[in-house]
Amino acid sequence: YKEFQKLGTKSGSDRNKAMVEQLHHFGVITSKKVAEVMGTVDRACFVPLGTPPYVDSPMQIGYNVTISAPHMHAMCLQLLEENLKPGMRALDVGSGTGYLTACFALMVGPEGRAVGVEHIPELVNSSIQNIQNSAAASFLEQGSLLVHVGDGRLGWPEDAPYDAIHVGAAAKEIPRLLIDQLKPGGRLVIPVGNIFQDLQVVDKNLDGSLSIRSETSVRYVPLTSREAQLRGY
Ligand code: SAH
Numbered sequence: 001y002k003e004f005q006k007l008g009t010k011s012g013s014d015r016n017k018a019m020v021e022q023l024h025h026f027g028v029i030t031s032k033k034v035a036e037v038m039g040t041v042d043r044a045c046f047v048p049l050g051t052p053p054y055v056d057s058p059m060q061i062g063y064n065v066t067i068s069a070p071h072m073h074a075m076c077l078q079l080l081e082e083n084l085k086p087g088m089r090a091l092d093v094g095s096g097t098g099y100l101t102a103c104f105a106l107m108v109g110p111e112g113r114a115v116g117v118e119h120i121p122e123l124v125n126s127s128i129q130n131i132q133n134s135a136a137a138s139f140l141e142q143g144s145l146l147v148h149v150g151d152g153r154l155g156w157p158e159d160a161p162y163d164a165i166h167v168g169a170a171a172k173e174i175p176r177l178l179i180d181q182l183k184p185g186g187r188l189v190i191p192v193g194n195i196f197q198d199l200q201v202v203d204k205n206l207d208g209s210l211s212i213r214s215e216t217s218v219r220y221v222p223l224t225s226r227e228a229q230l231r232g233y
Pocket of ligand 1: 063066067093094096098118119120123151168169225
């Protein structure tokens with residue numbers, strides 16, 4: 001390790017921090033808290049072996065899906081920041097590698113709860129291993145971070161209502177059950193559409209009414225059935 005340092009080669013976690021610094025430099029990351037969390041959770045723990053962890057683009061993770069690009073993770077964390085304060089509850093639908101669920105766990109802290117739901121059991125198992133290798137391991141151990149196998153279109157009613165819900169796959173329309181599982185004052189971030197999708201931000205107001213806006217155009221894999229996904233849609 002010392003030899004590498006002499007040669008000026010940076011360790012993985014230094015390169016993760018450099019990636020965060022780049023995203024900050026280009027104005028993608030504006031939140032200090034999000035920079036801190038993304039700087040702490042090393043993406044290298046979450047991508048398959050042989051996949052470049054710090055390149056700002058989505059990467060294949062098997063099962064016809066991808067880990068989202070770092071700039072999308074940053075954007076979603078920032079859109080949800082006010083709903084990821086210590087002690088709050090967050091649901092990550094289509095948790096995939098577990099990267100964002102791990103970030104949620106750091107944001108809400110040990111008194112909060114970060115719940116991932118993913119419909120591919122193999123991805124749930126590998127995401128748990130990824131988290132165990134990461135800075136979020138203690139949250140898994142202590143029970144404030146959980147990842148379940150399930151159809152995320154149904155949400156995860158056991159831990160509802162949530163302050164924050166993130167959906168990492170594109171829905172044809174906003175699933176009613178996710179709205180139901182949102183707290184008044186809570187926020188849902190979800191890509192909606194087929195090929196052309198909008199990242200929608202849904203706020204449940206204190207009187208229960210909804211305010212919906214489109215943040216930007218995005219391209220996510222579909223939120224669908226396990227069968228359709230494994231057959232290639
Ligand atoms: N945000 C994650 C994964 C993004 S890919 C990451 O960055 O690692 C979208 C994920 O949603 C995939 O893992 C896919 O298997 C999952 N998914 C798609 N439809 C689903 C559904 N109905 N229920 C649960 N998970 C679903």
